[in-house]
Amino acid sequence: MFALRNASRRLYTSRRSRLLSTLAVLEHRGGQVSASSLPAVTAASKLGGPVTAFIAGGDSASVAAQAAKLVGVSKVLHVPNGAYDKGLPENFAPLLAENIKAGGFTHVVCAHSAFGKNIMPRVAALLDIQPISDVTEIKDATTFVRPIYAGNAIATVKTGQPTNIITVRGTAFPASATEGGNAEVAEAPVDPKAPALVEWVEENLAKSERPDLATASKVVSGGRGLKNKVKFDEFMPPLADALGAAIGASRAAVDAGFADNSLQVGQTGKVVAPQLYMAVGISGAIQHLAGMKDSKVIAAINKDADAPIFQVADVGLVADLFQAVPELTEKLKNEK
Ligand SMILES: Cc1cc2nc3c(=O)[nH]c(=O)nc-3n(C[C@H](O)[C@H](O)[C@H](O)COP(=O)(O)OP(=O)(O)OC[C@H]3O[C@@H](n4cnc5c(N)ncnc54)[C@H](O)[C@@H]3O)c2cc1C
Structure with a gap:
């Protein structure tokens, strides 16, 4: 009986x-x-x-050839049209919605990146369905786990929708291998060529020789405790260089002009989960923790022993950062 039940369960699942x-x-x-x-x-x-x-853009054919090698992908649809190069939601969302309808997909998954956050809610609205965003765990095809209230509560949501529009948190799933797949490549069935009511003018990307904050294995972040931009620039880059780390910042540090906007970690900044996250002069407000508390090892330097950052830190140093950081930087350099 047990074997029969298991066999029928397997049949149902397949x-x-x-x-x-x-x-x-x-x-x-x-x-x-x-x-x-x-x-x-x-x-x-x-x-x-x-x-x-699914890929769209002027060079979609060559990107599709790369995507065909991704492990886990069985088919690649691409739309060779330069109008989609910049991922403008005004024309990308209708493109995606029409192709979802044409392909009858039950699930549509995208990274919870600026692109995904821009496009996917519009796609869901066009299809009149409820998006499921920032998913950190997939229990099964209808059950998803996602943080709510800036990560202070974890919700498990169940969907009964025929189509599910999902964005996933990058740090919660490993990257797929980029070699080993052999998917079929074809042009997507529909290109509605919806007019974009906005025009892409230019982008000014922050350039840095350091590791990318979102994917770095080590991050050192500075907060308001650094006092000003001159001190931030004096103390944080040498520490980052000694560790081979990316630089991050709290929102207070960004708002005060110590660091570029692109370096903000937290609820309204980047979500990171490096092997090591070092918070320097950061109090540990919930909105900051929302962006880094999944880091493997959290270290904190703060002169206030009661700072909330110490509640999540694996290693804490109660000290004046202006003394501790140069000392630590020197020791790390000598260890190299
Ligand atoms: C809707 C919303 C979204 C937000 N999103 C974000 C977000 O994405 N990211 C984010 O970071 N914040 C965010 N915030 C802001 C957040 O609430 C905090 O205000 C912010 O994180 C505080 O930054 P901080 O820790 O650098 O500054 P503070 O809270 O002022 O802490 C500075 C710390 O430095 C320590 N310190 C001072 N001098 C020294 C010294 N010499 N040596 C050692 N330690 C020292 C102090 O003890 C203190 O703990 C958001 C807020 C809201 C309302």
């Missing part, structure tokens, strides 16, 4: 997964699939059905 079909929406930049899209492919594979990757 029938159900045959009905599932997932579209993984990939970002690309400079002719390369963006690293931020790779965890989305892993998440899409976890749903159990076949995964089709």
Whole structure:
């Protein structure tokens, strides 16, 4: 009886997964699939059905050829049209919505990046369905875990929708392997060529020789405790260089002009989960913790022993950062 029940459960599961079909929406930049899209492919594979990757832009054919090698992808649909190069939601969302309808996908997965946050709610609105955003765990094809209240509570949500529009948190899923797949590549069935009511004028990207904050394995972040931009620039880069780390900042530090906006970690900044996160002169407000508390090891330097950052820190140093940071930097340099 037990064996029979197990066999029928297996049959049901395989029938159900045959009905599932997932579209993984990939970002690309400079002719390369963006690293931020790779965890989305892993998440899409976890749903159990076949995964089709979706790419649009002037160089979509060459990006599609790369995407075909991603492990977990069985088909790649691409739209060769330069109008989608910048991922403008005004024309990208209708493009995606029409292709979701044409392909009858049950799940559409994208990274919870600026691109995903911009596009996916509009796609959901066009399809008149409820998006499920910032997913950190996939329990099964209808059950998803996501943080709410800036990560202070974790919600498990169940969906009964025929189509599910999902964004996934990059730090919660491993990146899919970029070699080893051999997917079929085809042009997407629909290009509605919806007019974009906005025009892309230019972008000014912050350039840095340091590791990218979002994907770095070590991050050192500075807060208001650094007092001003001159001190931030004097103390944080040498520490980052000694550790081979990316630099982050609290919102208070960003708002006060100590650091660039792109370096903000937290609820309204980047979400990071490096092997090491070092918070320097940061109190540990919940909005900051929302962006870094999944880090593997958290170290904190703060002169206030009661600062909330010490409640999440694995290693804490109660000290004046202006003495502790140069000392630590020197020791790290000598260890190299
Ligand atoms: C809707 C909303 C969204 C937000 N989003 C974000 C976000 O994304 N990211 C974010 O960071 N914040 C965010 N905030 C702001 C957040 O609430 C805090 O105000 C902010 O994180 C505080 O930054 P801080 O820790 O650098 O500054 P403070 O809270 O002022 O802390 C400075 C710390 O430095 C320590 N210190 C001072 N001098 C020294 C010294 N010489 N040596 C050692 N330690 C010293 C102090 O003891 C203190 O703990 C958000 C707030 C709201 C309302």
